[in-house]
Amino acid sequence: MLLSDCYSWAKQVFGLAKLGDPRRTRRLVTLATSLAQHTGLSIVKSSQSTAEVEGAYRLIRNPSVLPEAIAEAGFIATAEEATRHPVLLALEDTTTISFSHRTASDTLGHTAPGRHTRGLLVHSVLLYAPDKAQMVGLIEQQRWSRDIVTYGKKHQRKKRPYEEKESYKWQKASEQMASRLGDTQSRVISVCDREADIWQYLDYKVRQGQRFVIRAAHDRCLEEGSLFDLPTTLSQAGSHTLSVLQKGGRAARQVKMFISYSPVELKHPYGSEKRLPMTYICCREEAESGACWHLLTSEKVESAADARVIVSYYERRWLIEEYHKAWKSGGARVEQLRMQTRDNLERMIVVLSFVAVRVLALRQGGLGEEKQNESCEQVLSPIEWKLLWVKQEGKELPKKAPNLKWAYLSLAKMGHWHDSKRTGRAGWIVIWEGWFKLQDIVEGYRLAKSLDQEI
The missing domain is CATH 1.10.740.10 (Transferase Inhibitor Protein From Tn5; Chain)
Structure with a gap:
């Protein structure tokens, strides 16, 4: 689907969008086709005629066209494509989309770290098929902004219920994804970085029987000792070669990582008798100052080969960061949008979020050995x-x-x-x-x- 011609792709992703009028859906498909054919260009520069430009702007400015309806059409298309794969990785993370033009400041909230920036926070979930090294599509996305008056009140977060915190986004994303995927959810493994190491979220995943690989951020208590001390008591079960990409002043290199693993039961952080059973995997360089990953997973690990597979799943997490680049600056250039209201911005943001998945798939085709x-x-x-x-x-x-x-x-x-x-x-x-x-x-x-x- 992602590597088909632009019109076929746009029709498959947005052709079933419920926008209240079939003419609006056709216009959406036309707009998405133009933006995919001329990735990174504005509506004016990507359109083929004056009539097409006017039609695109009428769609983007129409209050009856809900961003959620545009997104849901794309999510449904992804869910359909997901049924064709035996194993799926749900790669998820949060990013900020910031706008520098002055007119945006009246309709958008602040984004970290400074209160003078304006924009949206976005949490996205990409589905990826590891057996074919193939991007499947975007299955969930949440967009929100922070109220200006709440700036500087982070210290009050412990007083708020879990469901009212931003960290609830992880569980909400899993709930939405499971609702769309149905039985296919059993094939999905959520892959998250340290921000997702939240007790309530881990508890939810275990209770629902949902699969996951999450990098631990907290040295949680076990029945004996703590999580991060566990590697000193475990024997090495094998090794894994990790390709570290060049970044900033850091050179690209091949790193030999040693693996150990063990079943664990995490103790409740606030004294409850509840325990969460899962598997712990440590993947670390021999040098003390080298890289070290503490991974928590729902998957059973009975051999070094099993552990290496889980580590390879976590390595794919960097694709969500590449997606953010493709969306924000590298391909779709969503941060260059100059719409003057939040509603208009969100409609274009959603369309371009799916264009960016296609951009990423095209780029990965030239990078991956499989393609x-x-x-x-x-x-x-x-x-x-x-x-x-x-x-x-x-x-x-x-x-x-x-x-x-x-x-x-x-x-x-x-x-x-x-x-x-x-x-x-x-x-x-x-x-x-x-x-x-x-x-x-x-x-x-x-x-x-x-x-x-x-x-």
Whole structure:
């Protein structure tokens, strides 16, 4: 679904949207198609005609078109696609979408860390099929803002009920996801970072029989000793090679991680007799100052191989961070929106949240070993890859389309990328600079062809 042509993708994702009028649904599909074809561009620049621009703005400004209705259509499409996979990872995290234009300040709340920023907080859940290294789609998303008058009152959070706290978003996301997926939920493993290490959330997952892998943030008490002291009492059960990506001043490297595991029962933090049974996995470098992951999981682990599978699931969590980049700045550029009201912003934010999943899937196709040798026509039209070939290779066209890896690297090079760090991985900015340049070339080619036909 994600790698189909733009119109087929948009129709499958938004074609069943219940917006009160079938004409609005058709307009939504047209808008999503244009935004997917011209990722990162505004409505005006991505539309093909003045009538299309006017229709798109009427849709975005229509108070009868609810952002929740747009999103629900996409969630239903994802739920349908999810039935085709035996195991699914629900990768989830929270991010902030900040807007700098002055008109947004009247309708949006503050975002951390400063009260002078305005925007929304968003919690998203992506479904990913690990057996095929394939993005499945967005299954849940919550959007909210913080009231300006509540700024600086974090110290009062212990007095509020759990259901009224922002941390309740984790449980709410699981509830919504389970409601949409039905029986498919039994195949889903939630993969979360340390922010999700909340007693109430862990209790909910255990009670509901929902599967999870969560990185522990708290050194919780056990019947004897504490969680983070446990590795000193466990024997090593094997090792796992972890690929640490280059980031900032840190060089990319391959790290050998040693694994140990044990069933545990977590004690209640406030003295209750309740215990939560689960499996603990420690994955750490040999050096004391090296990386160390304390993972809690619902999955039974009976061998080092089982433990390595769980660790590999947690490694996929970084894809949700890549999704945020694709959505906010690297592809869909949602933070560049200039709508003047929150309602209009939310409608576009939701549409672009699904466009960003497609962007991520396209980029991962050129990165992942499982996909990089497949045809680049999953991403580029015949005209696009042929013009890219002429521009980058400067030699006779091949008889069949080159692979996805070639397309990924060629677009990056067109965006003036040089693999100076020898990682073979290009950033979002250079990829999309290359993409925009290619679209200019394609547009010029089509214009020249139409002029030739007229002459």
